[in-house]
Amino acid sequence: MAETSTKPKIGHYPTDEESRKFERINTIIYESSQEASFFVANEIADLIRQRQKQGKQVVLGLATGSTPTKVYDFLVKFHNEEGLSFKNVITFNLDEYFPMEPDSIHSYVRFMNEHLFDHIDIKKENVHIPDGTLDKEDVRDYCHEYEDKIRTAGGIDIQVLGIGRTGHIGFNEPGSSLKSKTRMVRLDRVTRLDAASDFFGLENVPAKALTMGVGTIMAAKRIILMAWGEGKAEIIKQAVEGKIKESVPATFLQHHDNCDFIIDHAAASSLTRVFTPWLTSECVWTDKLVKKATLWLSEKLDKAILKLTNEDYNEHGMGSLVAEIGSAEHINLKVFNDLQRTITGWPGGKPNADDSQRPERKDPYPKTCLIFSPHPDDDVISMGGTLLRLVDQGHEVHVAYQTSGNIAVFDDEVIRFMDFATDIQEGNAELQQQFKDVRKFLSNKLPGQVDSPEIQNFKGLIRKGEALAACRYCGVKEENAHFQNLPFYETGTVKKKPHSAVDVQLTYDLLNDIKPHQIFAAGDLSDPHGTHRVCLQIIYEAMDRFVQEGAKWIDDCYLWLYRGAWQEWDIADMEMCVPIGPKDMQRKKNAIFKHQSQKDAAMFPGNDEREFWQRAEQRNKETARKYNALGMAEYEAMEGFVRYKFK
Template identity: 85%
Template structure:
């Protein structure tokens, strides 16, 4: 489990005065999932003692998968029986064949039903194979089956970025029932990676209605990751409105929002606890509050007054510290000390107020890149600075990134290879086989091992081109091809001992003085999260094995093209000048298969270089508005203390 850092946020009733539903916040999605699984299991066992059934409303997607994993574990290890359980799934894409890799029938079988002793007749999932004229009748029958079963006892929900529950998109009414709906563009964008492109995502779905969901005796809505924090804040603290269907849950008398710290981070008691209650002030909370106040009032830090602090709930802070001037100066100096043009440490200087040590110099630096382009997208300016300043820079590409290559790139590269090596029968045969496979390939179909290998070679070549451009020696580019990733599908295997061993051996070989790793954790089941967990577990093992080089090693976390660290969390900020910004973009351009259009753009349709440039410039603007020097752009880092 990945360790997380939280603020000392208050949990008394006063601090929850902005919250209109019952919210429970857990340190991690794993811990929260266990809590939900235990509640479901307890109800099943309670009803078994009484000889009664339990009716569960189930959701799909990445959010509930860990809950299902725990329920399977309870069945296999603790003997929990599901023979008295009746299930009704929330939704299904339309049209959709049940054996499709995108089908929720298949999802539920793979994650739960195939591994427990539930009776097949007790499983109900909307039918995506119906003729359109039969859908209405099916939906009415679905509602009747729920009623005949006695109603739903526990309804499990996730939440979409539009605030949809099930597939009840903005505009759904409070009384809506099971029906056929048209999917919102944002919902389809979020699903695009699973379908290998937006054009392959169905535009319709069959879903339980809001009224059906609200009729459940107990509702549990779960959300993980920072990507859900904004919509959670709207759903928990905002007004009830059809444009955010999850706000309807505020009407329910027995509804829990089960959150991890990241998804809860925008709630008032988490983001600005001083607005709701007296705080126990530590250095981190003082810095966060001061930066928030500076941004709120559009004032530089050193211009904030006692009255400003008093007006925004921080009077007790002023009373504790003595005056606004003392607070301002402390936070200003702390923030200023995070800025450095020497990410590897500046030799022959006082490093007591610098984020990195001056010695040793030069350093061995190892940059872990989850995909073959994350290094230059996320910290390309810092990478260039490290090379320019004479450090020995290594880059470890943790995965091949092969599923993010468009099929046409394979044909293009094989065409080139056959032209270069004319009359090479083996190459010509490969090209013919590739054309034959790709011409009949269906959306989402897993590539053949040969196609996967070629796509991996394409991304490897691009990564090497970027390394050469940045001045990283080719021998210092390490392609780990971690096994957990190599499924050929969006869904990956859990990481294994082999992934850790590969990482362990590389670290012990290089013995770096600095490690940079991707700290993007918005998606609890994403590649970045798994890659970071592998690094963390490897470091734990190295500590246990008493690797002496760890005593002189710092670990820095960067973030990717989708988000940046909060300024209050940054512990090192590296300025990037106009020339280096251009060099960074040129390094990103070396990844030609990801240029113009990426296979998995997420919710941002801009190109990666555009996202990275804007994010870096926004960070510089924020520093400047706080009263710091004005820079073109900046990259931010948080230090992970593992010892």
């Protein structure tokens, strides 16, 4: 796999005691969730094999959600390819929504069956998952029995955990006590918001759940907590480096004498030894780290870069940097110039100009630019100002909409469009019957129920029409809008299929047809199982094929990564930043408004209830504010990019 600058290189992950002096829990960092999951799966498999040789059972405490799925995938693989047997394994799951039918698509019973139990030889009587179908008056006795079953089995040998953004483990929300046992709990609003996308709306998420208690979890002989992605970085920092407190239940794990946090680089990004390693011990001062440290110091002291002094560096753990480079003035000027060179009003390169200090080369001009948009609105939300600038400056701009985005369309939108269609074609009996069938299906549709293929197609057409309207507004030719409808996405549910060779081939063919000089793609990697991440991986695999084949056009192609409405690149990582004036900011918002089905309320808003145009505007203005505070020119807004070096 080609090297990417999306992963800030800070030398290595220091593991000595001095570097980890702020950490209260043993924390192991892997570059990717794949590597980390393999490590966890191997530890579980080794214990199962060891106990089998001894003729003993293994008791596993299991978690659900996106975090442990790759662990389960590896365990299934070990079973199928290496003959790992689970006949001596007893399992107890952490939690279940209440009320919840076991055959519901949201049920953890169904989740565990689909991801693990249906694919291995575990005995059914050895599987225990909290029962979401109980009468309320029976819950207390059931929870006592659940605790008794764990004790009778000999206690949990390995407890697998994820962590919620509130710091919850299992469904032990803030306020849970250290000695709490299996019980019914009321879910925190943040937890319910995080689950809203799976349930197609917050109103469909159960308000209660059954969960093992903190005390139950702490009684396990071994605990492994896993976390992936930048979305978990801040809560991981609190859990690992913060004081023990009930408001962050995961901090209770600091009391456990055999607990490891297994996390990927992104989830570790806020830990002191990763984010500010100079505060822990001596470090190797690479150019990347010098820039990161200087920008951190500038922001911390609220000083422009060129105003930082030797004393500022010395007092904040960077005396070795001054000693190595010579003076604050020398460091400041170097970082200031480096940051200044990232700013360009010519994202496609400025023709007939000296490009030696610019992020994009001047030739060829005009360029053929291909913007990959995971959903039909990510292009204008995330880089609408840059897209407009590329068109205005005469480049040939193509947009590839990688997925249909159909699951993000409300049912009412289908009714509205079909009302219009039937009025236009009054007397069309076939269309009238189709409309009746659609209305009947939608009127009886259950929360989270998969749409019929017909309705999925209608919703995809709605989003396609909106994307075309946005392209026309931005000046992109309609024939340059490519709707890939990648098959991995087309499940009708939030959960997608793994991407396949078909998805990669469709992307390869498009790239081979266009042969762009510039590619822009979404670099949102915080969710290891999100659509953006899968779409980016597909692009990487297609590009790797061209590299291996020695394709000539790729020698003259740059790949730039943007970020979406959820987060922004760190200033230290940005390699190109495009200023957006007030007029172009309004044009960008107008382009976002063309996506009317996503206006006013989004199907999957995440934890931010603002509209996407509001998020995008705030994010772009905040980037401009940060550049200005560092001593750069003051702009209305800015869009940032990181270059992926695939050769």
